[in-house]
Amino acid sequence: MIKKYSVKINQKVHQVEADENMPLLWVLRDILGMEGTKYGCGVGSCGACTVHLNGQAVRSCQLPISALAGTEITTIEGLSAKGDHPVQKAWIAEDVAQCGYCQSGQIMSAAALLKNNPNPTEEDIENFMTGNICRCGTYTRIKKAIQLAATK
Amino acid sequence: MKKTDSNLSRRSFLKVSSLSGGGMMLGISWFASAKPVESLGELNIEPVWQEVTSFVKIASDNSIKIFSPNPEFGQNVMTSLPMLIAEELDVDWKQVEVEQGNYDPKAFPxxxxxxxQGIRMAWKQLRTVGSAARQMILTAASQAWNLPVTELTTANGMVTHAFSGKSETYGIFAAAAAKLPVPKDIVLKGNQSFRLIGTPQKNVVAPKIVQGKPLFGMDYREAGMLYAMTERPPAFGMQLKSFDATAAKKMPGIVDIFQIKVYNDDHKFAGFDTRAFNEVIAIVGKSTWDVMNARKKLKAVWEVAPEKKEMGQNGQERTIPAGLESTKKHYAQMLEMDKKPGKIERRDGDPEKAFAEAKHVIERTFTAPFLAHNIMEPTNTFAHFVGDKVRFVAPIQIPDFMVPSMVARLGIPKENISIELARMGGGFGRRAYGHYMIEAALISKQVNAPIKLIYTREDDVSGGTYRPMYQLTYRAAFDENKKLIAFHAKGGGVPESPLHANRFPAGAIDNYLAESWVIPSNITIAAFRAPRSNFNAAAEQSFLDEISEYMGKDPIAFRLELLQRAKDNPVGKTNDYDASRYMGVLELVREKSGWGKPENAGKKRGVSAYFCHNSYAAQVIDLRVKGDQVTVDQVTTALDCGVVVNPEGAKNMAEGAAIDGIGNALFGQLTLTEGRTDQRNFDTYRMIRHNEAPKKIDVHFVKNEIDPTGLGEPPFPPIFGAVANALYKATGKRFYQQPFAKQLS
Known part of the structure; x- marks a missing residue:
């Protein structure tokens, strides 16, 4: 059923009319035109659509808009004003990306990991990041970038 | 200062160029018009861009813009190709801004x-582009200063006359340079003079990628755009009989639902226009979610399709068999084919006699399943059909391959097709096949609106164009001294053979036989990173490992021995590889991995080497196995791809190839039951993940002066063999069937 919702994304409240089951992913991409959050699988298995919900990494393809009342969402567009979050800077320093499609999701997962665990071990990183697939195979660079960001 | 350049002004550049009749063309036809753009001259406070060639624009403030011609899917050509131009143009890389060129065969051949092939083919051409533009700047400076060109030098985007101390930026001369004819005699730098080529440079698009900017086809949107998906038969070998869209059309946001025919019945297939299903149902709506929901209400009736004939452009007819195929049956069929005589592809010496007289024969059969490309960005395309013109924003690897099919199906001349090349969220061969562009154009035409066609992940995994299924049986014959006297390779697949008859170890063994066979299928296949090689390397390099063990030889020493023979006294007339370069990567990987060193004695390691796409790669992998868990500690890669343009990007590519290969070797499989794929998304199709990636990857390049050869594919195939060989060390079991992880539990 189409209803009116108010969602707080990147510190800004948006009024949205959408089907109650519409996942946040498609609200972001199709309604709000915020396309940094990527569609990869739609079943919560690849992590390309990762955003922060109250500071925790979640898969936006699994979050219906009707469940977002009173929450704060952060997307890749809101992670930093100028692309200078330590994780984003580390991603550039380690030259992580190949095709780059999964990297918004990887960065959002990494930022959430470091927020909750500022000094992760290699194993912490591997376990936390396991939900994010990179088809190009940049995993070793992602790990290095997270380790670098952890020192900042 | 704000720069005025934009896509709009870029288009006006091209318009001016075409109005003026194409302008100056260099002998090798690499340059479009060399005209300045008068219309921008009015905005005198802002820098004026001059199109020196179709690849290079220089602004009055000395900003340099270089267009990258090739579609980008993560191979990082947007950095490495402009580096070739910037090197010869003699500009500071920091001055350079890179932009993706749109599809424009006149500007970008x-x-x-x-x-x-990207760097290999561009190596001389794009350096010529840069050198020509530099010479035009020099000529303009010489005319302005009334000084001989021979007294002028360039560096970092500056022209200098050392004697008088005069020095000015390229930007000062760009307007005059743009009016000059493109020089015919181009001199390129010697490799020793390179200042940029060979230095590690970071991906120029990275700042946008890390901010999630809308770079990809999937991200494209414009006012009035509708969203479309297609419903296809649920299984290969089925076709649409009828459908009822009454309920689906009543769903919110739905604009229209209709049937489309991808190709005309008499379509002549060109090779990269493959598609699995010709009759599909298009669902068009106002959002992706609306379309996804409406699809569930669609009532379609599917039926088993009859045998079909497809005509190729080469005049050859191909039969697409009827039936609902299954993986289990494919494996049985492949074993049957192995018992029958194959098509002889190569024969050296007298292999039959050698096998008959052999004291010992080792025979092993290797198999691999279909693989889905699983590009992270699912298939999509924007299309807007207006009148007799169509405009695409498309993630497509080889637009030229699709244009003839578009012309044939859409009934418009090729000049009326424009394609903006979107960054691709992966390709791996999948996006060399652009049938989705035709689907998108037909849908746009029908609804008379701009549309974005999206495949869901399920559509993408289950919709065809896979790495084929393969099988190779190797036989090796030995005399009483365990000397290798004959070799037999017999390979085939569904529906293509992987065999490369003239590759190693052909040329190294006196008695050699290679045979191939195929099993026709209605399951569509595609190029997949290092086609055929990605299986050959796994099979051949595992087999060589096993026979070296029987012979009591070190696996690297054994390969080198064979290669030495191929180098000194090759068997046969045609051997595709250069034995010296092959040996070079094996020697380098032996050194860098510390192969055979006492400190590595306890490691479970496997080695493998392969030649493909004009380059040579060898890998050593160290892994551990606990139950069904494989932990990869390290991969050491040695690569000979000639001169490395951008070592940073090249290393990233080789690391990714190792991870991609390990993942596919251990887990990759697409299986079918009654024509339906058993895997449909990442919850059932197992991809390698962070915790399964190697802890460390070292990449080493053979240093030489050879013009660049391939890079994206060569480091992918050998790792499959290295994994199999290391798994043997770890478990005592040989691994013949991919994916290997299935046999660990």
Missing amino acids: RQFTGGS
């Missing part, structure tokens, strides 16, 4: 992503 080779816009092709595939076959690891």
Whole structure:
């Protein structure tokens, strides 16, 4: 059923009319035109659509808009004003990306990991990041970038 | 200062160029018009861009813009190709801004992503582009200063006359340079003079990628755009009989639902226009979610399709068999084919006699399943059909391959097709096949609106164009001294053979026989990173490992021995590889991995080497196995791809190839039951993940002065063999069937 919702994304409240089951992913991409959050699988298995919900990494393809009342969402567009979050800077320093499609999701997962665990071990990183697939195979660079960001 | 350049002004550049009749063309036809753009001259406070060639624009403030011609799918050509131009143009890389060129065969003669050919083909051409533009700047400076060109030098985007101390930026001379004819005699730098080529440079698009900017086809949107999906038969070998869209059309946001025919019945297939299903149902709506929901209400009736004939452009007819195929049956069929005589592809000496007289024969059969490309960005395309013109924003590897099919199906001349090349969220061969562009154009035409066609992940995994299924049986014959006297390779697949009859170890063994066979199928296949090689390397390099063990030889020493023979006294007339370069990567990987060193004695390691796409790669992998868990501690890669343009990007590519290969070797499989794929998304199709990636990857390049050869594909195939060989060390079991992880539990 189409209803009116108010969602707080990147510190800004948006009024949205959408089907109650519409996942946040498609609200972001199709309604709000915020396309940094990527569609990869739609079943919560690849992590390309990762955003922060109250500071925790979640898969936006699994979050219906009707469940977002009173929450704060952060997307890749809101992670930093100028692309200078330590994780984003580390991603550039380690030259992580190949095709780059999964990297918004990887960065959002990494930022959430470091927020909750500022000094992760290699194993912490591997376990936390396991939900994010990179088809190009940049995993070793992602790990290095997270380790670098952890020192900042 | 704000720069005025934009896509709009870029288009006006091209318009001016075409109005003036194409302008100056260099002998090798690499340059479009060299005209300045008068219309921008009015905005005198802002820098004025001059199109020196179709690849290079220089602004009055000395900003440099270089267009990257090739479609980008993560191979990082947007950095490495402009580096070739910037090197010869003699500009500071920091001055350079890179922009993706759109599909424009006049401006950019080779816009092709595939076959690891990008740098190889551009090596001389794009340096020529840069050198020509530099010479035009020099000529303009010489005329302005009334000084001989021979007294002028360039560096970092500056022209200098050392004697008088005069020095000015390229920007000062760009307007005059743009009016000059493109020089015919181009001199390129010697490799020793390179200042940029060979230095590690970071991906120029990275700042946008890390901010999630809308770079990809999937991200494209414009006012009035509708969203479309297609419903296809649920299984290969089925076709649409009828459908009822009454309920689906009543769903919110739905604009229209209709049937489309991808190709005309008499379509002549060109090779990269493969599609699995010709009759599909298009669902068009106002959002992706609306379309996804409406699809569930669609009532379609599917039926088993009869045998079909497809005509190729080469005049050859191909039969697409009827039936609902299954993986289990495919494996049985492949074993049957192995018992029958194959088509002889190569024969050296007298292999039959040698096998008959052999004291010992080792025979092993290797198999691999279909693989889905699983590009992270699912298939999509924007299309807007207006009148007799169509405009695409498309993630497509080789637009040239699709244009003839578009012309044939859409009934419009090729000049009426424009394609903006979107960054691709992966390709791996999948996006060399652009049938989705035709689907998108037909849908746009029908609804008379701009549309974005999206495949869901399920559509993408289950909709065809896979790495084929393969099988190779190797036989090796030995005399009483365990000397290798004959070799037999017999390979085939569904529906293509992987065999490369003239590759190693052909040329190294006196008695050699290679045979191939195929099993026709209605399951569509595609190039997949290092086609055929990605299986050959796994099979051949595992087999060589096993026979070296029987012979009591070190696996690297054994390969080198064979290669030495191929180098000194090759068997046969045609051997595709250069034995010296092959040996070079094996020697380098032996050194860098500390192969055979006492400190590595306890490691479970496997080695493998392969030649493909004009380059040579060898890998050593160290892994551990606990139950069904494989932990990869390290991969050491040695690569000979000639001169390395951008070592940073090249290393990233080789690391990714190792991870991609390990993942596919251990887990990759697409299986079918009654024509339906058993895997449909990442919850059932197992991809390698962070915790399964190697802890460390070292990449080493053979240093030489050879013009660049391939890079994207060569480091992918050998790792499959290295994994199999290391798994043997770890478990005592040989691994013949991919994916290997299935046999660990």
